Amino acid sequence: MKPLFHPGADDITVEGILHALSDPVRVAIFAHIADSDDSHKCVAFATVGEKDIPKSTLSQHFKALREAGLIRSERQGVEMRNTSRCTEVNKKFPGLLPAIIAAHKTQKKKK
Amino acid sequence: MKPLFHPGADDITVEGILHALSDPVRVAIFAHIADSDDSHKCVAFATVGEKDIPKSTLSQHFKALREAGLIRSERQGVEMRNTSRCTEVNKKFPGLLPAIIAAHKTQKKKK
DNA sequence: TCCCGTAGTTCAGAGATTATGAACTATTGA
DNA sequence: TCAATAGTTCATAATCTCTGAACTACGGGA
Numbered sequence: 001m002k003p004l005f006h007p008g009a010d011d012i013t014v015e016g017i018l019h020a021l022s023d024p025v026r027v028a029i030f031a032h033i034a035d036s037d038d039s040h041k042c043v044a045f046a047t048v049g050e051k052d053i054p055k056s057t058l059s060q061h062f063k064a065l066r067e068a069g070l071i072r073s074e075r076q077g078v079e080m081r082n083t084s085r086c087t088e089v090n091k092k093f094p095g096l097l098p099a100i101i102a103a104h105k106t107q108k109k110k111k
Numbered sequence: 112m113k114p115l116f117h118p119g120a121d122d123i124t125v126e127g128i129l130h131a132l133s134d135p136v137r138v139a140i141f142a143h144i145a146d147s148d149d150s151h152k153c154v155a156f157a158t159v160g161e162k163d164i165p166k167s168t169l170s171q172h173f174k175a176l177r178e179a180g181l182i183r184s185e186r187q188g189v190e191m192r193n194t195s196r197c198t199e200v201n202k203k204f205p206g207l208l209p210a211i212i213a214a215h216k217t218q219k220k221k222k
Numbered sequence: 223t224c225c226c227g228t229a230g231t232t233c234a235g236a237g238a239t240t241a242t243g244a245a246c247t248a249t250t251g252a
Numbered sequence: 253t254c255a256a257t258a259g260t261t262c263a264t265a266a267t268c269t270c271t272g273a274a275c276t277a278c279g280g281g282a
Binding site: 013014015016018019021022023024027092093094095096098099100102103104106107 | 124125126127129130132133134135138203204205206207209210211213214215217218
């Protein structure tokens with residue numbers, strides 16, 4: 001299997017981040033990963049907010065987050081451990097991720 | 112001509128905003144409109160950062176920003192005046208737009 | 223060692239989005 | 253009334269996204 005691609009900090013773009021997080025499933029996943037500082041396996045998100053997500057789709061979503069520079073994925077035995085790259089991103093674009101996550105929470109609360 | 116559609120504040124979503132601003136042309140346009148508190152006509156953006164943009168494409172970009180709730184467009188004579196809806200959006204998602212615009216500026220400076 | 227189960231990736235086709243030229247609408251001014 | 257300007261709409265081509273099916277990779281028995 002190809003090694004997973006992670007962009008260097010220099011290749012992370014605002015547009016890339018916004019695009020990755022402009023999908024309801026992906027923000028939900030990312031918000032969860034970023035929230036707890038723990039690592040998470042992909043299967044943990046097989047259902048996001050009442051919706052069942054096929055695993056091929058899930059895999060693409062993780063790829064999108066990974067290639068936007070938002071998460072780091074490392075194989076650990078049979079599963080994948082995903083951790084957020086918040087600290088790095090925050091160094092490059094201070095305040096961006098917290099603002100997005102906060103907005104996402106506000107919105108979730110209202111409905 | 113159909114009257115232009117503007118979503119009410121309640122219908123503005125984080126995903127919609129992020130998606131609208133995940134396009135380099137659109138962030139550039141929006142950042143400019145949001146920056147000066149003045150109104151701007153569409154043609155003012157016929158070229159964005161060295162690239163010529165066909166007017167049909169431009170029209171779609173403005174539509175995208177409008178329907179995401181980011182700008183308000185009002186016909187004024189033969190042209191269209193576009194103003195940002197920052198204040199409204201900021202009331203709903205405090206800090207989101209400033210963070211995105213700041214990040215966009217940081218990125219522009221670096222290249 | 224060989225086979226099975228689990229976790230995820232890759233591929234290909236269907237479906238949804240986006241970009242753009244051409245034709246159209248609306249408004250102003252001569 | 254006619255032409256010019258500013259933008260929209262439409263049709264189509266190009267691009268992106270979703271998803272089932274087939275595949276890879278690892279770990280744990282028997």
